[in-house]
Amino acid sequence: MLIVAFILRVSLWSSVAEARRGVVADLHDRSFEMLIAGGHLPDSSFLVRHIVSIRTLNYIEFRGDNHFCSGILLSSRAVLTAAHCVTDWFKAPMNPRALLIVFGSRLRLAFYDVAECRRVDRLVLHPEYKRYKENDLAVLQLSQRIPSNMRHVRPLVTRDSSGFATAGKRCITMGWGQVYPHGPYSNQILALDVLIRNHSFCEGKIPSYNRAGHLCAEPDADGEFCPGDMGGPLICEDWLAGIIGGSHLCEGGKAMKFTNYMHHEKWIQKTVLALTAQATDPFSPTNTLFLLLLSQLFSFIIH
Secondary structure: OOEEEEEOOOOOHHHHHHHOOOOOOOOOHHHOOOEEEOOEOOOOOOOHHHEEEEEEOOOOOOOOOOEEEEEEEEEOOEEEEOHHHHEOOOOOEOOHHHEEEEEOOOEOOOOOOHHHEEEEEEEEEOOOOEOOOEOOOEEEEEOOOOOOOOOOOOOOOOOOOOOOOOOOOEEEEEEOOEOOOOOOEOOEOEEEEEEEEOHHHHOOOOOOOOOOOEEEEEEOOOEEEOOOOOOOEEEEOOEEEEEOOOOOOOEEEOOEEEEEHHHHHHHHHHHHHHHHHHHHOOOOHHHHHHHHHHHHHHHHHHO
């Protein structure tokens, strides 16, 4: 989670118990004074509706303890996230059918019904992805479209926004990540305000920083993003500027890098359109196989 500089003592056992539902630190949670992440709670659900929780198919003990990364809705059937979230150390992709996408709630541990989650049919990695270094992007195809009448769920608008993520611009990033390094994940999605900085501000401070593929930012408060936040958005005004990627540990303090959406926009849009076309094309390989099996079954019934 996005960690700020001040410390809040947790006196209620219910708060401690709630925080423990997730990844647990090496030390017992009760030996820590809890940290508040992200600087503030989002004022409304306006931005939360664009963000999804990426989970394994089954939870372990509590609903939501299987959350491991965040993602951004690009369309009613496509989610953008960090490639390292859905690959192993050898860059082999996870089985997409083992993933669950939950949307429409700011609470990680909240109850959700069938209409508020989707399985994943396919995942596509950036062809030049280098783990934690470059092109840390993946597009997930949902098993079913999210209907337009779900007002609390909306794709994030992407547009020709060249020049908007300039130095000094105030933006926001969000996630359900760890409340302190190696600690439990947050229940509520929390936000961190950041300021876009020149590339030179991050060069030399952040490993594998790339001017073309990354955006440089400075937390407006002392904060950082952590595992669980990865794949979440960097939003400037109401535009997608980048995503949290290129790291597997907490990163921030004075400088943080984001994968630059504009630099990768052509590949992202091409991939989303290709997945959409495949999902609707009656003669795509998947649909063709289904029709062939259906015709064989029909022939067997007749005879």
